[in-house]
Amino acid sequence: MNPFCTNRVIARRAKGLLLGLSLLGLAGQAAAQTQVSDAWVRATVVGQQATGAFMTLTASEDSKLLGVESPAAKIVQIHQSTMHNDVMSMRPADFVALPAGKAVALDPHGYHVMLIDLVAQVKEGDKVPLTLTVENAKGEKESIKVEAQARALNMGDHSMMQH
Incomplete structure (x- = not known):
């Protein structure tokens, strides 16, 4: 040859x-454009119809969290809690900005995910599936599947906040 x-x-x-x-x-x-860490959901009591989901998001490039879905609730929304004149209020948000390389915490005192009209009680230790939709500055979307563990939280119920 x-x-x-x-x-x-x-x-x-x-x-x-x-x-x-x-x-x-x-x-x-x-x-692997967006990393999710410490994802958890607040456990509920019998009859409670809403709860919050929390986590930390770090995007590799400027992006935004556009939405979240979960089979655990009929309605899933991104919300922002704010304090005004000593009154805590919560309103839906269109998105959460995720600056490149900066960890953004979704927590009870700021942006977070609300699970509304729960299909069942969320018990401590349960794994709650969430699917996050993130869009980068180029308009490219990524879908991120997360299992958030339910934890007990000794704080006021979200249903008592002004919407």
């Missing part, structure tokens, strides 16, 4: 292999 032809075939295969590995690397980066 001609050594020149053999070298060409090897070179062509090597280029194809390198291209394939490069594309796999890009796919891995696209899949």
